[in-house]
Amino acid sequence: MKKLAIALLGTTALSAGVATAGELNLICSADVVICERLVTEFEARHSDIDVNMVRLSSGEAYAKIRAESRNPQTDLWWGGTGDPHLQAAHDGLTMEYKSPMLDELQPWAVKQAEVSGWHTVGVYSGALGWGYNTEIFKEKGLTPPKCWADLLDPALKGEIEIADPNSSGTAYTTLATLVQIMGEDEAFEFLGKLNENVAQYTKSGSAPVKAAARGETGLGIVFQHDAVAQAVAGFPIAVGSPCEGTGYEIGSMSLVEGAQNVEEAKTFYDWVLRPEVQGVMPEAGSFQIPSNKNAKAPKEAPDLSTIKLIDYDFAVYGSSEKRKALLARWDAEIGGKPAE
Numbered sequence: 001m002k003k004l005a006i007a008l009l010g011t012t013a014l015s016a017g018v019a020t021a022g023e024l025n026l027i028c029s030a031d032v033v034i035c036e037r038l039v040t041e042f043e044a045r046h047s048d049i050d051v052n053m054v055r056l057s058s059g060e061a062y063a064k065i066r067a068e069s070r071n072p073q074t075d076l077w078w079g080g081t082g083d084p085h086l087q088a089a090h091d092g093l094t095m096e097y098k099s100p101m102l103d104e105l106q107p108w109a110v111k112q113a114e115v116s117g118w119h120t121v122g123v124y125s126g127a128l129g130w131g132y133n134t135e136i137f138k139e140k141g142l143t144p145p146k147c148w149a150d151l152l153d154p155a156l157k158g159e160i161e162i163a164d165p166n167s168s169g170t171a172y173t174t175l176a177t178l179v180q181i182m183g184e185d186e187a188f189e190f191l192g193k194l195n196e197n198v199a200q201y202t203k204s205g206s207a208p209v210k211a212a213a214r215g216e217t218g219l220g221i222v223f224q225h226d227a228v229a230q231a232v233a234g235f236p237i238a239v240g241s242p243c244e245g246t247g248y249e250i251g252s253m254s255l256v257e258g259a260q261n262v263e264e265a266k267t268f269y270d271w272v273l274r275p276e277v278q279g280v281m282p283e284a285g286s287f288q289i290p291s292n293k294n295a296k297a298p299k300e301a302p303d304l305s306t307i308k309l310i311d312y313d314f315a316v317y318g319s320s321e322k323r324k325a326l327l328a329r330w331d332a333e334i335g336g337k338p339a340e
Contacts, residue, residue: 022049024264025073027061029080029169030251030286031206031229037284038078041277042268049264057204058084058169065093065256075259076268079123081169081205082112083176085252086318089119094254097266101273101292109291112250115315123272124251124281124288127307128173129241131209131227132219142218147243148178148190151221156197159218161208163201165330169249170205170223175326176317177247180310184329191334213237223249224302225287232300233285245308251288 028035032055039051056064058080065074065088077085077094088094096118102110109122130145137144142159145151151160163171178187199217202208208220209227213235220227230237253272255265271277278290282298289297289304316322 022264023261024049024051024268025075025259025261026051026053026268027064027074027077028053028055029058029061029077031226031284034281034284034286035079037280038272038277041280042271045271046267049267051268057163057167059165059167059172060203062088062093066091069093069258072256072258072260074256075261075265076253076255078253078268078272079251081173082120082122082250082252082314083172083318083323084169085120085254086112086116086314087320087323088254089116090318090320093257094119095257095259097255097269099266099270099273101270104275104293105273105291106289106293108250112252112314115318120252120254121273122250122291123253124278124286124290125248125304126223126225126251126288127241127248127302127304127309128170128177128221128246129224129227129239129302129307130219130221131212131224131230131237131239133212133215133217134236134238136212136215136218140218144238145219145240148181149244151197151219152190152193153197156218158197158199160194160197160221161200161202161211161217161219162194162198162221163205163208164203166327167203168205170226171201171221172323172327173223173247173249174221175330177310177312179326180247180313180317181244184326188329188333191330195334209237223288224307228287228300228302229285232287239302241302241307243308245310247312248304248309250314 035055039053062084112122165171165175206226209222211217212220213230224239227239275292275294278292278295287298287301
């Protein structure tokens with residue numbers, strides 16, 4: 001009788017139109033402030049979906065999704081550099097999806113989707129460079145670097161921070177950029193010398209410039225928009241763009257293969273590509289170039305037309321084989337261990 005009562009209660013609830021709230025398990029690989037703002041905005045407009053968000057750097061996100069591949073706990077992965085998203089696509093960890101918003105996106109965002117076999121899509125873009133603390137440089141009589149080569153100046157010993165490319169998409173983009181500019185052997189020779197000036201290898205890609213903003217280090221190698229965010233917040237941070245040329249990211253988004261909440265994930269996916277949603281990003285301190293053609297780029301965002309960008313090969317450096325090989329060599333020769 002008790003089981004029958006429960007069954008009848010369930011039937012009554014359904015017939016009365018009582019809806020069960022949906023869920024969305026989201027990994028966000030951008031700055032936590034941006035992640036929280038997106039979740040707040042989404043839940044305000046989709047009150048029937050509860051978002052469980054965890055903030056992980058790009059490398060950590062890829063590792064988590066790979067580890068859970070037999071029993072996925074994540075539905076959607078938003079943000080972070082495109083290389084690990086492309087690797088996830090190559091490894092069959094994400095699913096094909098063509099959003100109805102594709103026609104509104106910038107060519108580079110659509111190309112990212114095409115390269116991945118429609119397993120990921122571009123959500124923002126930004127150029128690699130650095131941010132340095134102008135007060136520290138003035139106090140110590142340091143010369144602001146204009147080129148990658150300038151970062152090897154012995155006067156900068158202990159003044160540079162960069163993330164670990166195993167956990168950080170920013171740092172992997174740096175590694176892949178240097179390889180494309182210099183050649184692989186020359187790039188690792190450069191990184192070995194740079195190691196002499198590195199105070200710390202961080203887990204998060206934006207952490208180095210935040211440390212510079214706090215006066216804990218002189219310079220952080222980061223995406224330029226992360227340096228801009230610190231300057232806009234009032235810290236004495238100036239932005240640098242390498243004279244030899246630099247790489248850039250296409251921040252991406254992917255649906256996880258085997259996701260438990262596919263429809264909720266697609267709802268978020270389509271929503272976050274809308275111009276009005278991308279337009280609120282600067283309010284959360286995000287100064288990337290948005291992927292929707294109708295979204296206005298923040299006025300503080302670095303002007304990509306004035307930056308010497310390399311022809312970054314996303315297909316090659318986002319491939320599983322190349323990424324694994326470069327990270328293995330970095331572990332063997334650099335190892336994330338600063339010079340004593």
